[in-house]
Amino acid sequence: MQILPLSPVAADTARTPAFGTRELLAFGAGDLAFNIIWGLMLSYLEYFYTDICLFPPASVALILLCARAISIVADPVVGMVIDRRPAGRQALPLLRAGLLPFAFMIVLAFVPMGGQAGVARYVWACVTYMGLCVTYSVTNTAYGALTSLISDDPAIRLRLASARMVGAGCxxxxxxxxxxxxxxxxxxxxxRHGFMLFMMIVAVVVAALLGLVATLCHERARAHRDRLPVRVLARALLRNGGWLRLTGAMILVMLGSTFMFGALVYYVRFVLGGSDHDAGWILGAMNVLGLCGSACSATLARRWGNRGLMGVGTCLCGMWLALAWLCPPSWAVTVAAMCLFGLCLGLCNPACFALLAQYVEDGARESGVRTAGLAWALNSTASKLAFDGGGSMLAWLLAGYGLVAGDHAQAVAARAGIGVGFLAIPACAFVAAGVAVLLLCPCPAREDENR
Structure with missing residues (x-):
């Protein structure tokens, strides 16, 4: 009997090691890296621009909007490139190629240039932040697609999503x-000088963590042998109702998170009368509770399903913020609300990403077209647009209420605006997202396999 040689794809599959703990930990390290950067941008970017670079809030809003415009193009292009690459080599090569440019832009984005006045400092801030957004798009879209590409097994994908959330929380x-x-x-x-040195250290750490993903993770999911036209990929994805509705809910979650985390430092300083370091400790306590929630997420998801857990958990997040908004401002209420918020967010975030991977798989089963790259890219684009759109809206809100950049005290109207941005708007966004998931998102075809 003649033994036929393996095809290149089959040969790669035969050489790929089985999924194990080392790969799971490496994958979680990737979200640890990205959330070091995401946490900085979410909690401290506007503060860096207004109170350290002394940009007026309205100028910060314009910087965020101009920089994000390029991601509208960058993310989908990266996603389409991933979907048109051969099986086993779809996302990891892009992650490896973008790793060092990403680390380089991390440093430049936090280097204030152009002195204390002049247009040059605004241009520099806009260009460097735009570069950070583009390199983040390349690496983060490739990393996100790995949730669908590492394995076709829903149970493994839930473990990957949980590892992501633990890494994100850390x-x-x-x-x-x-x-x-x-x-x-x-x-x-x-x-100004401290941020520059700190970001140099951060860039080295992020590059090392993403290097673990690039070295230890493997792609095992099936892919099309042919390079499908972009219109075929886009048509298949836009017919995926579960993906569309969940992405809409995630936009609301990101919008609420951007307002809440972006206004936290202002709220602690000007409403509660604390220091910016106190805001860091509140964030720390919230994330410890978030890690506890992530550790319990897989168990609850097997009982309630990913859709139920995400919907209920997101509604609870909004409820704690709404209760804090209705109470007079105080340290006890704020800390309690933030800790309960963090716990519920930790519970529902792994379910959210596992649910997204399930919808991508359901869409591929129904249409016969795998769109993992484009699905994760457009989802990432939507989240980033919500992040910078929310950041811009928060900046305009604070400007409208009279916040003065660099002042050590703010007027009563400015403090009222901070409270609206920190609690009222996020509460509405989270409750709306949770209700949308529970009422509009369909039950995934393979949800019962995870229970």
């Missing part, structure tokens, strides 16, 4: 606890 916790103390220590009181 990354945000590190930034919450270490960022401002490290900036002050490195800069000896000069936060």
């Amino acid at each position: 990354g945000t916790l590190l930034i919450a606890v270490l960022a401002l103390p490290a900036v002050d220590w490195l800069g000896h009181g000069d936060r």
Whole structure:
């Protein structure tokens, strides 16, 4: 009998090791890296621009909008490239190629240039933040697609999503606890210089963590042998109702998160009368509870399903914020609300990403077209647009209520605007997202397999 040689795809599959703990930990390290950066941008970017670079809030809004416009193009292009690459080599090569440019732009985005006045400093901030957004798009879209490409097994995907959330919680916790103390220590009181040195260290750490993903993770999911036209990929994805509705709910979640985390430092300083370091400790406590929630998420998802857990958990997030909004401002109410919020967010985030992977798989089964790259890219684009759109809206809100950049005290109207941005708007966004998931998102075809 003649033994035929393996095809290149089959040969790669035969050489790929089985999924194990080492790969799971490496994958979680990837979200640890990205959430170090995401936590910095979410919690401290507007604060960096207004209170350290002394940009007026309206100028910050324009910087965020201009920089994000390029991601509208970048993310879908990366996603289409992933979907048109051969099986086993769809996302990882792009992650490896974008790793060093991403680390380089992390440093440049936090280097204030152009002195204390002049147009040059605004242009520099816009260009460097735009570069950070583009390189983040390349690496993060490739990493996100790996949730669908590492394995076709829904149980493994839920473990991957849980590992992502644990990594994300650790990354945000590190930034919450270490960022401002490290900036002050490195800069000896000069936060502009301290941020630059701190971001150099962050860039090295992020590059090393993403190197683990690029080295230890493998793609095992099936892919099309042919390079499908872009219109075929887009048509198949836009017919995926579950993906569309969940992405809409995730936009609301990101919008609410952007307002809440972006306004936290202002709320602690100007409403509660604390310091920006106190805001970091609140973030830290919230993320510790978030890690506890992520650890319990898989167990609850097997009982309630990913859709039920995400919907209920997101509604609870909004409920705690709404209750805090209805109470007079106080340290006890704020800390309790943030901790309960973090616990519920930790419970529902792994379910959210596992649910997204399930909808992508359901769409591929129904249409016969796998769109993992484009699905994760457009989902990422939507989240980033919500992030910078929310950041811009928060900046305009604070400007409209009279916030003065660099002041150590704010007027009553400015403090009222901070409260609206920190609690009222996020509460509405989270409740709306949770209701949308429970009422509009369909039950995934293979949800019963995870229970």
